[in-house]
Amino acid sequence: MGSHEHVIVYADGGSRGNPGVAGSGAVVYAADGRTVLRDIVYVVGKKATNNVAEYHGMLRGLEAARDLGARTVEVYMDSKLVVEQMSGRWKIKHPDMQKLALEARRVMDSFDAITFTWVPRAKNTVADALSNKAMDAAAAGAKPGIVGGTETADDSEIVASAGAQVGTPAHWTGATARPTRFVLLRHGQTAMSAAKQYSGHSNPELTELGLEQARAAARTLRDRGGIDVIVSSPLTRCLQTAEAAAEELGLQVEVVDKLIEQDFGAWEGKTFDEAHALDPRLHDEWLADPSLAPPGGESLQKLHNRVRSVRRDLQERYAGQTVLVVSHVSPIKSFVRQAIDAGPHVVARMFLDLASLSVVEFFGDAGARVGSSLRVFNDTAHLRSSR
Template sequence: MSLKVNVFADGGSRGNPGVAGSGTAVYDAATGDLLREIVYVVGRKSTNNVAEYHGLLRGLEAAAELGASEVYVFLDSKLVVEQMSGRWKIKHPDMQKLAMEARRLAQQFDRVAYTWVPRAQNTVADKLSNDAMDAAASGHEPGIVGGASAAELARADSGAPAGSAATTLFTNGNGDTSLQEHQATTAWTGATHQPTRLILLRHGQTEMSAAGVYAGLRDVPLTDLGRRQAEAAAEVLVGRGIDVVVSSPLSRCTQTADAVATRLGLTVEIINDLRECDFGDYEGKTFDEADAMDPAYHQAWVTDSALAAPNGESNEDVNKRVRAVRRQLEKRYPGKTVLVVSHVNPIKSFLRQAFGAGKSFYAKLFLPLAAISVVDLFGSQAPVPMVVRSVGEYQHIEGLK
């Protein structure tokens, strides 16, 4: 099976120019295992930007040594990301040479993608680059400091067995995300194999969602904002090790799915049972308009998933077909990462199943447009069959208008 890796890199200079170093951490994109950790002394009179390029170069070199086929690079240097993505020109001669070397290294992989992340999400590489600058200040010549692999260093520090470390995006209480080092879920679920991971992505904005009306089976496309939301989601999903993309047949989902699949070089598989709930007579109506039809029934329907919309279906009906989809995906793609692009109620159904929640779950959970949630499936034989890794990540669409 081909190896996909996430490379987190950073660089810095004390004095700019001054003593400079870079730090690089390489992870298995599928498992989150830390594969390589690199502390590199750039020199005693280099700039921040040159050091950041060296962090990238060390990551590409390590990915090649590890035999990776796809490399997803994350840097908090917007300059390097934009230049390597071909959107910004490179004027400085030193950086032109470094960029040419990076492109030469990148040619040996099937895919290389570059993503900007906030410094708070690049803390491991930042620490390593500071270690490199400390070494440079102490007189270390340009080059790699030490030689231990990341896995060896991590196990020496923590006493953890091989394969127990992972890096995953979690949503905190403020709705933000940050990278957290943690024990892989296999350590406490009792599972003995890698899970099938479902990355659940809600579609972007449509005219109906912008108007605040019930949008079920009516096939409406994304708005301009919806397309930007889909592209923003695609940007942050590039490094998640996605193997398969599946989608609801409705246009708002297929357009969202295509935005991600195009970046990953994948095709989109349509699964009809990922469609939204049939809202029947509530379709196209606001909450107040639906409530005015029969206030008592509408208000009961909102909180009871067993009730069907007039001439429509219930969320229990949705839950049955989504449960069948979940089992199908787990059987067909064991140990893979599957992007599931769907609607708010089917995604809530996946999460409800993972949480083991009751009929009122749908009314209690808010999921923004283009939000990302993650569920790991370990199988019915595992002591803990399903684990929710994140719910409603939305920082990638904040500020979009």
């Protein structure tokens, strides 16, 4: 991720009807005030006020500044209300704006210093134009979330715009249609994961830490926006993680049985060393050969085949949308393996943390030179406050 110690943010928002279809725009400049580091087109919704839209513009700009590694930030807006309220000089009475201001202050905690300054509308034309693009998109039926902007985001920042066109690799894949994006979320901690035991079809619940990890991931997904669908493994640890996200996103969870973890058979509940001690030769061969299964269990290749069928089905049903997939280590690694079109040897070389986020994209466009890509792998920035 690129780092810019000082950035300048211009933000705006608008509503056609006040309340009505609403959108916001933000542009982030380098310290020179000329170099554009990021611009963001964000759909607020079908029925929101001008002020709420302006708050969203400011918040999207702050998030981009944080993701760029800024330590000091200057924010310029033509909304006297937002500038005075965020500067602490005016009280915030509207409940929606109170919530957005609270989210903004959480982002602001990552900066060493920040200032808010009012400018006349004539000096905020870029952000104003972006907000109008967002309102056009909202009027055309786009769902709330980032719907456009520059392609300057590093791959490690794509989670920050999980539902967006921002940073998509269409310019080099040759694709003309929007990809289907899968945001892959591993479940939070369980007692078995804490004990480093093989946990396939066992059904433990999340620990208290696991629940907080799930909530932390959910808050991040809520703040970023863009998720259209949530699907989950049927096991409790994933359902609890998925429900945390569903509560924040206002979506339902679709259970997909084939997203279940690999069946470890006789090794279920054993640690790595304990499973190895049962049959050292078989355990070593299993690690090297994806066609082998644990005694009474499932081979890695069989798992890969079933997860591939799930991915294809989801891509067909939710073409061009962003799907949150809540699952386990092995199915998530299978999604990644498919995205990079690699053999089974890559699986043992990947490490996935609990409650981590990864992002892959698949292009259904027949004209695409590259059919898929890995955008983010094992992101855990949202867990820093949960550790």
